[in-house]
Amino acid sequence: MKKYLPHIALSLFLAEIMLILLSWLLSAAMPNSGIRSLLSGEGLRWFMGHFGNILATPQLAWLLLAAIAVGCLKCCGFKRSPLNYRERRALLIGGSILAVCILAILLLTFMPHAVLRSATGDLWPSPFSYSIIPVLSFSLCLFSIVYGIIAGTFQSLSDVYHSLLYGIRWASPLLLFYILFIQFYESLMFVFF
Numbered sequence: 001m002k003k004y005l006p007h008i009a010l011s012l013f014l015a016e017i018m019l020i021l022l023s024w025l026l027s028a029a030m031p032n033s034g035i036r037s038l039l040s041g042e043g044l045r046w047f048m049g050h051f052g053n054i055l056a057t058p059q060l061a062w063l064l065l066a067a068i069a070v071g072c073l074k075c076c077g078f079k080r081s082p083l084n085y086r087e088r089r090a091l092l093i094g095g096s097i098l099a100v101c102i103l104a105i106l107l108l109t110f111m112p113h114a115v116l117r118s119a120t121g122d123l124w125p126s127p128f129s130y131s132i133i134p135v136l137s138f139s140l141c142l143f144s145i146v147y148g149i150i151a152g153t154f155q156s157l158s159d160v161y162h163s164l165l166y167g168i169r170w171a172s173p174l175l176l177f178y179i180l181f182i183q184f185y186e187s188l189m190f191v192f193f
Contacts, residue, residue: 005173012180016187023191036191046190054186055179058130063171063178065137069144071167072160076144077153090150094143101139 020038027037037043083091109116109128118126141164148154148163 002173005177009176009180012177012184016180016184019184019187019191038187038191043190047187050186051183054182057182059182060175060178062133062137063174064168065134067167067171067174068164069137069140069167071165071170072141072144072148072163074170075153075159075163075166076148077151078144078147087151090147093150094147097146098139098143101135101142105135 023035023043024037024039026033026035027040038047077087078091079087105116105128108114109123116126116128116131117123123129144163145154145160148160154160154163
């Protein structure tokens with residue numbers, strides 16, 4: 001995957017440049033078509049004025065939170081097979097905490113008149129659907145931290161802190177890919193729709 005991400009990133013960057021030029025050419029060639037140029041005053045104001053808003057989506061927050069959770073899980077020392085006594089104990093306690101988190105979410109979602117359902121009682125869209133990634137990420141981080149402390153993988157607060165940052169470093173190529181992709185997508189929507 002690491003081999004292809006730079007090529008994908010370059011392709012998205014070049015696609016953005018081509019879209020900018022194509023939008024300019026098409027809007028000049030067909031002025032009544034509704035195609036907007038990214039090189040016009042309106043296009044430049046939109047591009048510069050909305051850049052931060054385009055990036056600040058829930059999906060970016062979800063990507064960051066999921067990366068933190070995956071990094072913490074990778075660093076905590078959790079493995080599926082042969083476990084010594086300390087790791088089994090860590091798995092039992094961490095798993096119990098994870099089960100309590102999942103049970104709390106289930107109770108807040110599936111009980112009659114549950115608070116995480118929408119006003120109409122639906123799951124999609126609802127507070128449940130908007131919070132599922134953050135809640136799962138937090139639960140996974142909590143499990144990983146408890147597991148790492150009990151198993152002895154995390155010796156200090158610094159170890160826990162670095163495990164949380166590990167996920168962001170691990171996902172940094174995806175963050176660049178996200179920025180390039182979302183900007184191209186929104187530019188495409190601006191030009192043609």
